[in-house]
Amino acid sequence: MIGAWGVNAQNFTRQDSLRGSITPEREWWNLNYYHLDVKVEPSKKFISGSNLVRYKVLKEAKTLQIDLQEPMKIESITQDGKKLKFNSEGNAHFIKLKKKQVPGDFNELKITYSGNPQEAKNAPWDGGFSWDTDENGNPFVATSCQGLGASVFWPNKDHMYDEVDSMRISVTVPKDLMDVSNGQLESVEDKGDFKTFNWVVKNPINNYGVNINIGNYVHFGETYDGEKGPLKVDYYVLPENLEKAKKQFAQTSMMLRAFEHWFGPYPFYEDGFKLVEVPYLGMEHQSSVTYGNKYQNGYLGRDLSKTGWGLQFDFIIIHEAGHEWFANNITYKDIADMWVHEGFTAYSENLYLDYHYGTNASAEYVIGTRDNIRNDSPIIGPYGVNKSGSGDMYYKGANMLHTLRQLIEDDELWRQILRGLNKDFYHQTVTTQQIEDYISEKSGKDLSAFFNQYLRSTLIPTLEYKMDGENMTYRYVDVVEDFDMPIRVFVDGSEKWLFPNSEWKTEKLEGSNLIFDKNFYIETNKM
Helix, strand or coil, X not given: CCCCXXXXXXXXXXXXXXXXXXXXXXXXXXXXXXXXXXXXEHHHCEEEEEEEEEEEECCCCCEEEEECCCCCEEEEEEECCEECXXXXXXXXXXXXXXXXXXXXXXXXXXXXXXXXXXECCCCCCCCXXXXXXXXXXXXXXXXXXXXCCHHHCCCXXXXXXXXXXXXXXXXXXXXXXXXXXXXXXXEEEEECCEEEEEEEECCCECHHHCCCEEECCEEEEXXXXXXXXXXXXXXXXXXXXXXXHHHHCCHHXXXXXXXXXXXXCCCCHHHCEEXXXXXXXXXXXXXXXXXXXXCCXXXXXXXXXXXXXXXXXXXXXXXXXXXXXXXXXXXXXXXXXXXXXXXXXXXXXXXXXXXXXXXXXXXXXXXXXXHHCCCCCCCCCCXXXXXXXXXXXXXXXXXXXXXXXXXXXXXXXXXXXXXXHHHHCCXXXXXXXXXXXXHHHHHCCXXXXXXXXXXXXXXXXXXXXXXXXXXXXXXXECCCCCCCCCEEEEECCEEEEECCCCXXXXXXXXXXXXXXXXXXXXXXXXX
């Protein structure tokens, strides 16, 4: 996703816990398959339909939690043709099961629902349905729901820890329009004044990645020759933007080359890759990345780094597609660890530059984004209540990873770590601790204090130093316990490493012109 998320001091409610924790009514069953079948009537801003939920029983239970947010209403819930009763507590609905739930069995529920879903006021940040029109007056409709949750428009197990293994998405729209959703288009059914578009997702998918996009689309595409063979790449845009899209979307193959180099094969070959024009800025919906950057480079034409390098690529194409690896392939279990999505994906922007323009360009870009860091609150948020940490997860996260690349001092090892993350956590939900431990193990460095400093603290390591001729006395302040990150300096042009900690150290530099390497995200203070 784009932009800033934040956590303000607040009292969390039971609704926050029901949404953000693995409740007893969630933990006993594991998602296997969804069939979301929904009719969208743009003239009424109304949707209706059903979701079939297939799950595996992990242990015996009698109550199952399904989530659907007001003002959407559940009309009925059935299992094996028998209607079930349920109790609602806000957006959480507790279904009373009649059938004995036998561990190892696969069972199904069908949930029928309808309503006027929440309308997004400022998509994609606040989420919901965007009901818009194109310049010819045709309906132009899209969904976005990260953070807020997919249950804003369809009933599901709305917690990130459990991804469905595969999915079918059937969307019925007025006959002159088209729906574009995730996966591959299997069939189109003519239903008189309406058409149903059936999309099939063969890979695991997170809830907020599921999307509906409706418009008077035209289509073009290509085949990308990738690491795993031919990848089907499709583009859906409004007719008036077709020629601009053909030019701008040439960056897709450049993105795929760069990210397959750094991160490994695109994680969803079976589902293809799509860019879909929408009436908001964009979002990382899996295999159906949405685009609204107005066919220009930068972030709506702006360079977020103020170095010039941010205008060498279309921010939405590169950033949102980067999420296919970090967000859609490797997915956080709890939104408190959202940095795993946003830190790595903000970092992917400068790796794209590294691949196409060189290491100096990428370094200048990521260092330039430091002006966007506020250090207002820690990057990691509170667990179990569906709250992310500071928006610093983007560019502080990226600069942390850029600093880590310097510490490893081996770009090929660093690349193998990034590729290894995507291979070893392929299609998995993870915790930050798993990611931290993996990088520590593969790099051969104990990075626990390093991650505590940048993820769990708002302090920026500050190197205090004083000079007495060629003798330098220095130490770290504003650091967490055991923080002792080495840094690279240049003395009269020669590279030298310093090994500071919180205690004063003195050593001879054998030179007079001292320059600190800006690739390390620290402050310096000459006393």
